[in-house]
Amino acid sequence: MNLKRLLSLTRVGIMSSLQFRLGTFVTLFANLIYLVLVYYLWKAIYASSGTDVVNGMTFSDTMIYLILATALFNFLENFVVWDMSRSIQSGKIALDLLKPMRFRKYTFWSYTGNHVVQFVLTFIPTFIIVMIVTKGAINLGLNLLWFIIATVLALVINYNIEMMVAPICLFTESTWGINIVKETIVLLLSGASIPLAFFPEKARMIVQYLPFRAVYDIPLSMLLGKSGSDTWQGLVSLFGLQLIWLAVLTIAGNIFWNCAVKKVTVNGG
């Protein structure tokens, strides 16, 4: 019964995302152009370096990593911060808070529909293109299963990071600024803009334990069989890191949200 209620939120999300089908195709097309840019840049970089393997990453490893990071970015992207600030301004948040469901839960499940649509319409096509272009450089085995589990965990962690940041807007009335700070930190430290393997040794030691890595780097490493994810021991520690951050962020986010919600002042609505 409860799950049915939640899934109906997913369904609504799917339907409303499909309203913007054209937008999705434009995104997919533009992504392909973006990937061409990434391809030429890294091709030039590897050509100038003189060696085939840099920091344990070959050219095709780097490409797969970055392409799928872009696809994951589209899949994971949500506008919690923007939507929340807009619904505070318009007063809609008052109605959401009155719903017979916890606000955090409600928001999460309303976004799932969009994630499903993005997964099917952008991630899967990109994945297939990568498979064709690299002529099957991605090993299709158990790693695919690990990748999917890690991606679901990444989705929840990403949502929790968003929900940690969004209530700050309640205090500062600065949506753009807060959002850009968050996005910059997440994209840089998660390995979405440059693979973590390229980071200098000392920086990597720190970044390795931060929650941002759990969003992009861990799922992608599992897919590529890097970072020790080809051994059981490595798998356990990677999943462990994800689960620990998941727990920490959920608890902290809950506490923070419960404090912040008392501060909400709504004009009209």
Next chain:
Amino acid sequence: MRKRGLGFYAGIYRKILIQDLKSKMSYRADFIISTIGMIMTNLAGFVTFMILFHNFPTINGWDYHHMLFLYGFSLVALTPVQCFFDNNWNLRFQVYSGDFIKYCFRPINVFFYFISEVFDVKGLGQLAFGIGTIVYAWIKIGIPLTPLVIAKLIVFLLTASLFMIALMNFAAATCFWLKGSGYVMVIMFRFKDFAKYPASIFQGIFSVIFTFIIPIAFIAYYPSLVILTPDNVPLLSWISPLFGILFFYLSYKFWMLGVRKYDFTGS
């Protein structure tokens, strides 16, 4: 209606600008955080750049300092679009909600009025960052400092900035036709990250596409060659000012076409 001169529009711009700055000052926290955010994005871009060079000493024959110059050049060239044309990001919301109609009822140019409404102060942080980078790279490369070179630098920086402005105009104007066109703007905005790399990395058909259709190569690469390799400037660099003006004009026409279409549908 007779044509208004530049002085008339400059006067209006000044008045709107003052109003905008006044309203911005009432959200001081927002201003400070946004400025920090802007600095953070620039720092992150810089860190990515450093990490890249930590692993690879040259890219396509470009060494560290030349790349740094290109990077600073692109930052400065991207400042006008950030400072003066930021309202393009609001266009789609205004069009959907119907508020856009208010711009059509004023006896001044719609594009001018809409764009002049917002001046984005935080873009100035990027400008400072970019100038600092250019100066540092300038000294390290040892480019001679003459008035002619400075004049060239300014002309070609302005040229370069026209391309990004035009791209964002095109992207923003798609909202007159497409629903949910925010993606187009986000993606165009992401393309600019590649302006800081030498366009010589592109090959074949894509070198044509990224030069003439999505002119990323003109945001920094071609204009900066005038300063970086004064003995060997490609023809495309010299004609880039003309090309920039043309591209900007086309984007303006496209934008206005959207406005005309909007008039017919109403809201």
